[in-house]
Amino acid sequence: MLAPTLTFAFAPYRLSGTVYGVLLNHAPALQALGAAVNDAPYKAPPKAPVLYVKPRNTLAAPGSTCELPADVDALQIGANLGIVIGRTACRVAESQALEHVAGYLAVNDLSVPHESFYRPSVRLKALDGSCVIGRAVAKDRVRNPDALAITVFVDGEPVQRTDTGSRIRPLARLLADVTDFMTLSPGDIILLGTAHGAPTARAGQRFAIEIDGLGRLESMLAAAGPAHDRPMEPHA
C-alpha cells in the first residue's frame, strides 16, 4: 500500500488525513431500498446525513494494492468526489458553503459489500488501504462539482458510468447540514457519496475510477495473506 499525496500547491496546501464518507446520498440508492426504509430495523428514512469515518490506516495512493480479508470474495468500488475543505467550516450556510472548499479529488472508497445499514461492523469500511486518494485539483478548475462524469473500470472495461448529480444533498447542502453539528477543518475531506449500483472487484483484478477533470485512480486487489480475520468469540 502506497502512501497518498498529502500536499498540493494551493491553500491549505496539505490534507489533514481526516476523511468522512456519506452513505445513501445518491437518490437512486435510497429509492432502491423502497418501503424497507420504513420497516425494522430502520423504521424511518434517514434525516441527518449518514456519515462514516475512513480512518488513517485506510488512506492509500493510486497504484496501491488492497488486500482482501480471508472471508471476503470481493470489495465494492465506491467512486467518490472528495471535497477538500479550505477554511474551517462550522455552521456554514448553503449559500456560502463553496467559500469553505479548497478543491476536489477523486476518492475510491472500498468496502466489503453489506446489505444492512443498521449497525454494520466497522471492519467493512476500515480495511487497510481501502481509501484511495487522488491528487487535489483547485476549486476554480472544476466548473460544477455536482455534475461530473464518473466511470468505473474493472480489468480495463468500463462497468459503471454515472455522475456526481442526483444527490439528496448536493455539495453545498451537504456541507451546511454536516457542519451544523460537526466542524470540518482545513485539509479534511468529505465524500459526496457513492452512486447506486457500485460494481465489485475480486482478488487479482485491476480496477480504476475516473472522474471528469480529476483524473484516474488505478488499484489492485490481492488475495488475503495468512488467515487471521476470523470472527472472534467473546471471552467469558
Added chain:
Amino acid sequence: MKRARVAYSGAIHEATPHEQGLHLADGRVVAEEAVVWLPPFDVGTIIALGLNYADHAKELSFGKQEEPLVFLKGPGAVIGHRGQTRRPRDATFMHYECELAVIIGAPGKRIARADALAHVAGYTVANDYAIRDYLENWYRPNARVKNRDGGTVLGPWFVDAADIGATVALDLRTFVNGKQTQGGNTRDLVHSIPALIEYLSAFMTLNSGDVILTGTPEGVVNVNVGDEVVTEIDGIGRLVNTIVDDATFGR
C-alpha cells in the same frame, strides 16, 4: 508517570502533577485553573465501543456477541479537561459516558492477544457524550448522536501503561454536581483490552496515538445546562466538564 498537555502564557507545555497544581517542563509551577487543558496526547483514529460492560449488555438482553460493537469518531469531537460541551435546546436526553481510554504506542497489525498490552502506551479518562434525541437507525450510532463538536472529553493525564500493569481492574464512576450517578470496574469489560486490540488489528493497522474508548457501564442519566460532570477512574484521573447552552456558542 502522569503527563498533561496545557496551554499557558503563549505556548503549549508538557506538565506533571505538583502539590500546588502543575509543574511545567520549563520549571514554572502554576495553578490547575491557570492553564487551558488540552487532550493529553496527539489523537489519531478514535475507536469507540458500544455495550461493552456485562451489566449493560445483560440489562439489554444481549446474548453472545459475535463481534464487538465498534464505531469511529473524528478529531473535531475532542476537547480537554475543564472544557465545555454544548447541550442543544431541543435535546431531552443528553448523557455522559465514563470510559477508560487506551492509547496505542507501538504500531501493529494482526497483534495476538498475548502480545496486545505491549502495544499500549498509556491510558486516560474519556467522557463520550451522546444525545439520544438524534438517534437514527442508519449506521448506528449515527454521527449526530456521537460525533458532535466537543462531545468527546479526554484527559486530564496521559498515564504510562507501566504504571497500571498487566491487570487492568480499575473502578470508574461519574458524578453530576457532586452526586454519584454511575459506577463500575474495568474488569467487567465484555471484550477485554487485549481482545479488542487483537480484533481491531486483524483488519486495521493500529498506529501510535490511536485510542480505544472501551465503553461505559450502566448508570447514564440526563445532564442539563450548568451541570458539572466529573468522570473519574482510579489511578488514571478525574476529568471535569461543564454543560453549556446554545447561547454560549452564539446559537
